[in-house]
Amino acid sequence: DTAVSQTPKYLVTQMGNDKSIKCEQNLGHDTMYWYKQDSKKFLKIMFSYNNKELIINETVPNRFSPKSPDKAHLNLHINSLELGDSAVYFCASRLSGDNSPLHFGNGTRLTVT
Amino acid sequence: AQSVAQPEDQVNVAEGNPLTVKCTYSVSGNPYLFWYVQYPNRGLQFLLKYITGDNLVKGSYGFEAEFNKSQTSFHLKKPSALVSDSALYFCAVRASGSSNTGKLIFGQGTTLQVKP
Numbered sequence: 001d002t003a004v005s006q007t008p009k010y011l012v013t014q015m016g017n018d019k020s021i022k023c024e025q026n027l028g029h030d031t032m033y034w035y036k037q038d039s040k041k042f043l044k045i046m047f048s049y050n051n052k053e054l055i056i057n058e059t060v061p062n063r064f065s066p067k068s069p070d071k072a073h074l075n076l077h078i079n080s081l082e083l084g085d086s087a088v089y090f091c092a093s094r095l096s097g098d099n100s101p102l103h104f105g106n107g108t109r110l111t112v113t
Numbered sequence: 114a115q116s117v118a119q120p121e122d123q124v125n126v127a128e129g130n131p132l133t134v135k136c137t138y139s140v141s142g143n144p145y146l147f148w149y150v151q152y153p154n155r156g157l158q159f160l161l162k163y164i165t166g167d168n169l170v171k172g173s174y175g176f177e178a179e180f181n182k183s184q185t186s187f188h189l190k191k192p193s194a195l196v197s198d199s200a201l202y203f204c205a206v207r208a209s210g211s212s213n214t215g216k217l218i219f220g221q222g223t224t225l226q227v228k229p
Contacts, residue, residue: 104156
């Protein structure tokens, strides 16, 4: 199936731990994103990469570090997890160009206890 | 700065009735406007977009949206609602000048509840 796939789907961890979320797309897109959806369902962009180059870096704590080994993959590493990091993290991708919509993965629900 | 407002947290309609989910936007330059739908425990799915041309845009699942430049609105509509349309709907805007980043700004979402 052509898709944006994220792993893991659920992640439960304790404060202070370090964790990673992985994202892969097989749609042939060249731009990938991380969005955070909070408990009120509000969506906020975090990062974006185009052909492995960081092009969007919003005001996000530097405990969050994205990494794109190639244009089909975008991972998110989070150091020293805090309670406030609990959210659903969505990966998305698209072909660069004004007309193209985002294609979203199904999300990773991160719970920090 | 770009922004999107969805003034209703929830819209309730009876099955078979028409539905409207409202969206207004603010952007410098020409807007590119999108509607997405999110079902529980799923990612967002693209419904339709307005880039240029005809102000009435048709999309997936019988949805359509009308671009109104003077009112800076892009309301989502459907002539006859289905119970299966119940979901969370997001309006989003991208300024035409941000084509190199594709940064999409989302509204706060509107929950659509269709009752049998």
